[in-house]
Amino acid sequence: MNYLNIIIPFVGGLGMFIYGMQIMAQGLENAAGNKMKSLLEVLTKNKLMGVLLGAAITAVIQSSSATTVMVVGFVNAGIMNLTQAMGVIMGANVGTTVTGWLVSSVEWAKFLSPTTLAPIAVMLGVIIMLTGKRRSSKEIASIVVGFGLLFIGITSMSSAVAPLQESEGFRSIFVTLGNNPLLGILAGALVTAIIQSSSASVGILQSLAAAGLVPFSAAIYIIMGQNIGTCITAILSSLGAKKNAKTAALMHLLFNIIGTIIFSVIAIVYFEVLHPEAGVGIITQTEISIVHTAFNIGTTVLLFPVSSWIIKLAKKIGRVEEDTQDKSKVLLDDRILETPSIALQSTVREVARMGEIVKDSLDVAKTVLFTLKDEDIQFLKEEETTVDKLSAGITDYAIKLSSLQISEKEHQDLAHLLQMVSDIERISDYCENISEFAETLYEKKVAFSEIGSSQLREMLDVCIDSYKYALEAFEEKSREKALKVIEKETQADNLEITLRSRHIKRLTNNQCNAEAGIVFLDTLVCLERISDHARNIAEEVLESVA
Structure with missing residues (x-):
């Protein structure tokens, strides 16, 4: 098997997927600009409103990492306190599931078949871009082109890995990840940390699932690991920031680690004790979206009542208290840009x-x-x-x-x-x-x-x-x-x-x-x-x- 013929199309497809996701997100963000401005006012509300804000912004910009980096910036600037930041972080985990549902729509909405719809979407977007003179036309064009490129990218990745169905060695890797929860979590965390996008990481997993390569149990543990790996962007962003901004990044990491521990225990009991046969079945793209969404919503619902404890734990680990605000300090942060x-x-x-x-x-x-x-x-x-x-x-x-x-x-x-x-x-x-x-x-x-x-x-x-x-x-x-x-x-x-x-x-x-x-x-x-x-x-x- 010529692995070079697999790797090159796969990497190209991944690049197209990420680029499509970015320009679609930019178009959505520009189109929703005024509404996103008004969303900022919600920051003065309660923690539940913060969850809704985090989910809404992440659904638009399609990156929980970007949302969390913004949160670190807000906290560093003194615009947001740690309690408000906790709510937005929880919401960001929910909002990031949108991309997975877009990718899996090719299974539950057959008319969205990427082989026919994606090229049409790209061509339509280009026509709108070339002929449209209004700003709104350009934004619509970005959304449509991004949508098409995203699907072309996922198709390219899925086609590239299709020959691996015949590789027993590659299959055995996923079987091992399914049998060893720790390895599965580490694999998901590592890939996500490297590409710094949980949405793209889930897209990779879905392309492998489309080729029939991923067992159910392996997918569960990899998805949990992806939620931990996505924290690396906010942690890197907090370097050099004030102590309470670093605490916000640590809160994000703790929230995802605690959620992963809880649901990993549940998954281990289910796959090892209750239904061992369930773990070996091949997962579909739609099932990955369901698991990803259920995991993030479940973690948010479960940890929301005790989120103040997570804040205290983060502050204790970091040995910090919220900084007193110097009113001469400009409450603006480059991360928010x-x-x-x-x-x-x-x-x-x-x-x-x-x-x-x-x-x-x-x-x-x-x-x-x-x-x-x-x-x-x-x-x-x-x-x-x-x-x-x-x-x-x-x-x-x-x-x-x-x-x-x-x-x-x-x-x-x-x-x-x-x-x-x-x-x-x-x-x-x-x-x-x-x-x-x-x-x-x-x-x-x-x-x-x-x-x-x-x-x-x-x-x-x-x-x-x-x-x-x-x-x-x-x-x-x-x-x-x-x-x-x-x-x-x-x-x-x-x-x-x-x-x-x-x-x-x-x-x-x-x-x-x-x-x-x-x-x-x-x-x-x-x-x-x-x-x-x-x-x-x-x-x-x-x-x-x-």
């Missing part, structure tokens, strides 16, 4: 968090000129340093995101976000300026006159309200609040002219201290510019929701 639509939504959340920090600064700036408290002055300076770090980090991340394959609309959204980051950062600068003005008043032991204080408070109210409306407009995508900002900004412009004129008259009439008067005028300039930047944010919102 694997799914650009979610990375974009994470960036939106981070810009909003930066905006809330500046809102808190403005609340302090509103009173610091009158109280002159040193702790408030120092707070504003520290917050400005925090905002500078966030601005730089968000900008760097957005640039990385813009270099990926994202839609024109997402490029526009990124451009709006970058402009908003710049405006928010400038407002923070003005808050620091106000703290310096307060410092000047304190050092020179001067204060505003009663009428000056009253007028300044009026200006503060208008300008700070304009920013708060702008932030709410951004967070809620509200046209009404964005238009309210424009009203406030116009009011601030008029008020600044009026108050400046009145103040100059008071200075001329010696009705207020000259040094305090200079601070008054400088503060008016800062506040008017704050309202200008708030208007810029509002206009970005109006453009993005148009």
Whole structure:
């Protein structure tokens, strides 16, 4: 038997299978982009919602490894805690079974026969790709072409290994794997760890099953091993991450190991004691899908009530506690870039968090000129340093995101976000300026006159309200609040002219201290510019929701 004639078509088929799976997943992800963004909001919900989220995202991107890598990224960025991560990890194991059902559909849906349907799907996808001008057409084309290539790949693998039916040595290998659970589990784990895709590993097993080479018991143990092998990607991804991110990867490994141990014991009892004859029968592709799905759902249902214990065990083994969050650290992680639509939504959340920090600064700036408290002055300076770090980090991340394959609309959204980051950062600068003005008043032991204080408070109210409306407009995508900002900004412009004129008259009439008067005028300039930047944010919102 010429094994080279088997290996080359098999490897080529595997490559086509993986490539087809990737471009189909990319098309699905792009088509579901907005929905995937909204799925991110589920992260704030309970663990059960996390399971559903993990299953949904994995079903779209067709890779539990990719989902878990994203989870490690979320935990490392501080967006997700370990309890939420546990739910998503459990769901990812369920969502990854989708590919197996696509492959096995050639058995339970005869009209999907790859020999006839796959070439038609590829040709149809290419026609749509060449003739379609809309973005949605390109996404549909990717899904259809990927679907066709996936089936061509699995057909190529199955045809390549068909001659091995005559090889007693190859058959004996699978018999050995079926008789020795540990070897079967190790074989599944090793192959999956090497190719770093449980979906592709299951596809390989199904191609061997199509050739009638895999006994039932061997398939069971190999499938369990595949679930362990798929953890290698997240573990490698967690290297260099924070301790609690490494804990998330360890949770994934523990979850799959515990599930494998439980169901291996059940399988051993069944095949060795209750029904020994069941293990020697040849498994079909559909039966592999059933076993794979039952195993992952069963493990999730069984371990869901005790998932908090798994978290504790992972933390104990890793000797870590969840890190305290430094608010100046950008809560974005390069691992999330694997799914650009979610990375974009994470960036939106981070810009909003930066905006809330500046809102808190403005609340302090509103009173610091009158109280002159040193702790408030120092707070504003520290917050400005925090905002500078966030601005730089968000900008760097957005640039990385813009270099990926994202839609024109997402490029526009990124451009709006970058402009908003710049405006928010400038407002923070003005808050620091106000703290310096307060410092000047304190050092020179001067204060505003009663009428000056009253007028300044009026200006503060208008300008700070304009920013708060702008932030709410951004967070809620509200046209009404964005238009309210424009009203406030116009009011601030008029008020600044009026108050400046009145103040100059008071200075001329010696009705207020000259040094305090200079601070008054400088503060008016800062506040008017704050309202200008708030208007810029509002206009970005109006453009993005148009």
